Amino acid sequence: NSESSSSKPEEKEGKLEEKIVIYSPHGKDILSKFEQQFEQKYNIDVEWLDMGSQEVLDRVRSEKNNPQADVWWGAPSTSFDQAKDEGLLKPYEPKYAAALDEGFHDPDWHWSGTSQTPEVIMYNSKKVTKEEAPKDWDELLDPKWKDKIIIRYPLASGTMRTIFSAMIYRDFKNSNEPAKGYEWLEKLDANTKEYSANPEMMYSKVAKGEGVLSVWAMPDVVMLKENKNYPFEFIIPESGTPVLTEGIAVVKDAPHPKAAEAFYEFVNTPEAAKILAEEFYRIPTRNDVKDLPKWITDTEIKSMDIDWQVFQKESDKWMQHWDENIKSGDKEIKE
Amino acid sequence: MASIKLENVQKAFGNVIAVDHLDLHIKDGEFFTFLGPSGCGKTTTLRMIAGFYYPTKGLVRFGEKDMTRVPPEKRNTGMVFQNYALFPHMTVFENVAFGLKVRKIPVNEVKTRVQDVLHKVRLEKYTDRQVSQLSGGQQQRVALARALVIEPQILLLDEPLSNLDAKLRDEMRSEILRLQQEYKITTIYVTHDQAEALSMSDRIAVFNFGECHQVGTPTEIYNTPTNDFVARFIGEINLLSIKVDRADEEKVHVSLLDGSEHFVVHNHPFHIALEGKKEQLALSIRPEAIKVLDNYMKGPNIFKGTIMDVEFFGSVINLNVKINKLVLQVNLLNDHRSSNFKEGTDVYVQLPEDQIRIIPMVSGDVT
Amino acid sequence: MASIKLENVQKAFGNVIAVDHLDLHIKDGEFFTFLGPSGCGKTTTLRMIAGFYYPTKGLVRFGEKDMTRVPPEKRNTGMVFQNYALFPHMTVFENVAFGLKVRKIPVNEVKTRVQDVLHKVRLEKYTDRQVSQLSGGQQQRVALARALVIEPQILLLDEPLSNLDAKLRDEMRSEILRLQQEYKITTIYVTHDQAEALSMSDRIAVFNFGECHQVGTPTEIYNTPTNDFVARFIGEINLLSIKVDRADEEKVHVSLLDGSEHFVVHNHPFHIALEGKKEQLALSIRPEAIKVLDNYMKGPNIFKGTIMDVEFFGSVINLNVKINKLVLQVNLLNDHRSSNFKEGTDVYVQLPEDQIRIIPMVSGDVT
């Protein structure tokens, strides 16, 4: 293998390793596609492990003494920040650095963003018309939605934690007090019919009409609607929504650092970003991607202004408070 | 009500026939014993009466009632199992009390009755032991106590005393008999000890290979066995293959098959058992019926012989006396005379006419 | 090599002392019997010799070698367990062949040896049965065959024949004896059948409550028991509490405690057993040693009495004769005279001087 890889003319930075290991929550479809393309181009054997982003973090942490992975592709920036703090990542500044806006990368380049994920209100389009659907976060508290909202159990979900934290943060950033946010969540809890343990249950319940509303990440909703025929539509809250940045990072002490960098670059080329956008409904972070699909260009996203540092610092405490004091345990027990 | 009838009962396990053509009528309150060699079907018969096996053919009745398919718990029988079948998770007390508790007897009475029966089987000291901590004989007594305490209508005892020493066996025996008589319990007793069978039973059934050879009182069985199997099985016996030479009103004259040695027998059904046309006949006489004479006497059935060996059995001694080609076994009390009998001594023996019985041979070549 | 010595052995289970102060020396090739009431510690002793229990105190030696802590499989003993302990998942053949296979005997030889021993225990027809399909006695014979087939140095038999009928027991007995003598196997035999013990054993040890009362040959034990427990345990005996009135060189004169009824006994160690200073003495005489006289005779130890009852035991009859306040048991052969003896008849009985033995009383109030 080594001859063939060295024979590649476009390699300038010396020999690449013959193998690369990727940890990613992106799923088989995306990973297989990029594996194929990357292998074709570099003749490097790509191996990937497909697992949830929390699990990637756990695992990278547990393998600290004996790292197995080279690249960690896909996780909200907050997870990367945490990993960075624990010294699990190796800084790398990609060649396309210039194409990334300020918020889309770590100041020290421990990670950089590959796509953005706005959080949205999602509704069952068979049961609720576009007109009826709530247009903003606060409309979710309307008593008419009582027992119509199904929410993915937030503690175990990065997406939900972000949304909930954002609700608190709206007031917190001015008052430095979470009390108002808690109040808001309490009202939401009153309308919530059920907290689903995993996204699949939530999808199924909303689709079948056990509930009709939820809050979730936009690309997933689009994907479900387009690929899986779910009767879902989404609304981007008027007052603004948290937009997560999904990123990529090189694992510290990666066994195949050179190949890792190659892959790092490879999955965020404009061509790659376009494929991701068209086939997998991911909104790129690069500002130089042309010919994006209509659904991206059409949607206007009002991004909530968030200091992710504060977010990361406070959100555990907030969530714990929510868990212990707001969530009504008896809600789900009633038959 | 507690008479038991078995009508043409057969029990087969696959192609093994354990019991066949069995007709028995055990009377109410009777003490009835099954006797027979190992594997002859005693336990199987008992288990059919208790209700653990269904007969392959035939009926089991208690009184006039057909019980063939009645489940065991409805039969009110008490059984001592050959393998004890004690409940390992219970103490001695709990084992014995089980049958009483099932009958919803008040706690106090249970207590006194259990204590009582445990006293009778000499286990009062072991009340709270786990059964696994008992010796073999003690376990057997627990099994016995458990069956006795419920004072059932029918008591089925499968070798209940086999692991007890003679003294204790005697005591248990009287206890069983006392209970049996006091409450008029119909009792079926399986034993391999003939002395026991003979001394306790009202009647005895002798089995072999799943068939019943004779039913009768102990003296009937002992004194007038119907064939050589019964004769041999109960007690010791001398059997000589013979042919009948001639018979008159009073006497029958017989001799060995080769014509040597003549014997004279009373011609009376008590002495001549000829059921059906059996080819082969035997002269039978019990070893203790043979007299060893101090001096020579003339008379019928007196022979001269030599003592071949002497065996010592406590109160009895056992001589083998050779008379020409014959060897006769003779039992004597171990009294003052016994020191006279040594190997090699010549003696005169008499086979009293009234002690001889002619019977058919049914078993092939039993040793 | 295969002599066995137990030196001051004790075995306690928690605070139950099953065996205590046991000193035994069993000689090479000897046929030794343990006799004693149920629960007296026979099985426990056997298990210590087999190596399943370790003595709480004391030593077990084979020859001179200390075996106290040697594991069972290194002892080369063959054991028949009181509860058989057959392997439930194996056929009869496999059960018996087990010990041979362990010894890596070639398959062919295993086959013939197993067939051979199964033939001896009359189970050749049952070779391929599962043991659960056998009757109680058949199972016991499998257990016996399994122990015999390996021809061990030491054979430990815990009531190996208790579930067999008399005939079969006789046969098995001779088989065991034959084997024992042929291979000079040291054999320890536990039985509750005294007749068996007396006729088979070279020597016998009599136990009670975990202690050994007497060791001796069968005749020693029977004729010269050391105390009333042994006397009572082996065979029937008449025991009369007495005091010694006077003794001269030749005779000892004794009478009942209340002074009535005088007896004369030979003054000879054979007839007077006085170990230590025992308070209470008893006059002992075997029932079969008492003579029933046809006519009145003058002489010592002759009394007039009345027959209280008659029991029939096959070859023997048993009289209870009342002499004033005494009741004596008398055994007679069931011969021509026996019809004379009815309840209520007056008879003269003689207690021959040379058949009486004076012994100490050690057991309290045994019935």
Place this chain on the structure above:
Amino acid sequence: MMKNRDNRLTLLLLIPVILVLIAYVLYPSLRTFFESLQKDGSITFGNYQDFFTQASKTNLEALWNSVYISLLSVLASALIGIPLAFVFNRYDFPGRSFFSTAAIMPIVLPSLVGVMAFMFLYGETGLVPNAIKDLFGLEKVPFKIGGISGILVVHAYTMYVYFYMTVSSAIHKIDPSLEEAAYNLGASKSKVFWKVTFPLLTPAIVAASLLVFMISMASFSAPFLLAGGFRVLSLQIYFSKINGDMEIAATQSVILSIVSISFLLFMRWYQNRKDYRMASKGIGAHRSEVKNPFIKWTMVMIGMVGVIILLLPHFTILLLSLVPDGTWTWQTYPTIFNFENYRLLFEDPNILKPLKNSLLLSVIATAGNLVFGVLTSYLLVKRKFVGKSLVDILVMIPWALPATVIGMNLVFAFNEPSIFTFGNILVGTFWILPLAYFIRHIPLIVRSTNAVLEQLDDSIEEASRSLGAKWFYTFRKVILPIIMPGVLSGTLLAFVESVGEFPTSVLLYTISNRPISIEIMNQLRMANMGQAAAYGMIQIVIIAVVLFISNKFFGVKAEQSLS
């Protein structure tokens, strides 16, 4: 009383057992314990204090919920498992062997897909309630599961198998003459059952209760998917961990283990009060022929209906796997059926790899379990030594701790070289997974073997040894064959559980040993319910084939030792 040689033998057998337990159970667990003592960089019991004095009482609430759900789960599982074991082992009727195998099937349900199948079946929009609603024209669905009832239903459904299997093998070991004796003394059927049969099954029931109690305590999937906000300790641990409070997670784990171990000690005490060795004279295994045809057929009917209900979730998975993704989203009933999902799966050239991995891993781990478990069980039941309770506790720890905690323990312990791994780092290698499965399933085999050994009369072993058989030979030729049915049932359970194991796998798997459950999870994460179900079906079929083969084998064995 054990001295010298026997003592030495015990010691010899004990050494490997202790070593394994220390290296792979105690050592990793201690790490959790130390973790729980860390607070703000110092070593205190502060975390424990917090646990009990916390203002919102959520931990106490969770602890209490866990305990009572576990107790109810034990009860419910026993109520299903024991009667089924009786029906299938005591009555002979057409199809008995099929049904008795089918009764083990709940255990083959892949955990996540399985619970989801339940939701599809009995949830508010589930098939069964809606079918009833439509059939009878009801306004609302007549019932649905969720919350505690849901957890209980799922627990009872998946865990009754522990009762079913241990009790089945113990029933065979009961000397029938004991029941006969009880009947003979006049006891009615129910009396005999409650006073004789049931108590004699105590070792088996204790074993099963322990297993079920502990898995319920540590159970994750069911509360996770069904409970929503209902608090149980195992979820608290998970969330603490997610929240990054490792010390609190460790504290909660330790407390959970303490509860489980207290239960273990209680059960041990309960069982040791009595003796369960059948000490009959001779082999009393005459099959009793007493049968009441009426009872027999009602029992049979109950058994068959039961089995159908038991298999419904499997059918649901089958159904799901036949419905192409995206055609059963809002519809109450699916309308399109085809093999699309299977086609998609089999297009992947690597489809067989996870299957092979799972089987290989399970075989390795279960083989280890078998050897280790039987040995340990023998020591625990038949040998005397000091510190037996401690060994017993160590054996149960892998079951008392939630699977994720076990996984974490292993990560902590073996992501650096240690003497127990001969200086290797295990995390990230192939061997970490078989090791994890092995550890997880130690209690399973030990417990089920204990149950049968407990009933074995000691003199059988003695007989063999007095015939000159060395201990090992005796063990192999006498003890093992007799207890084999019980051992096999434990082994089967362990094997089956290994094939579907998820919670530790997800923490420890690597590219070289990715098992099937991970594959299913990944499909689920991508919302490919159909393909996940198809994968689940493949897993079910594989396990069913294994079960079928071994049940044949197992059946033959059982026949031989019983009839």
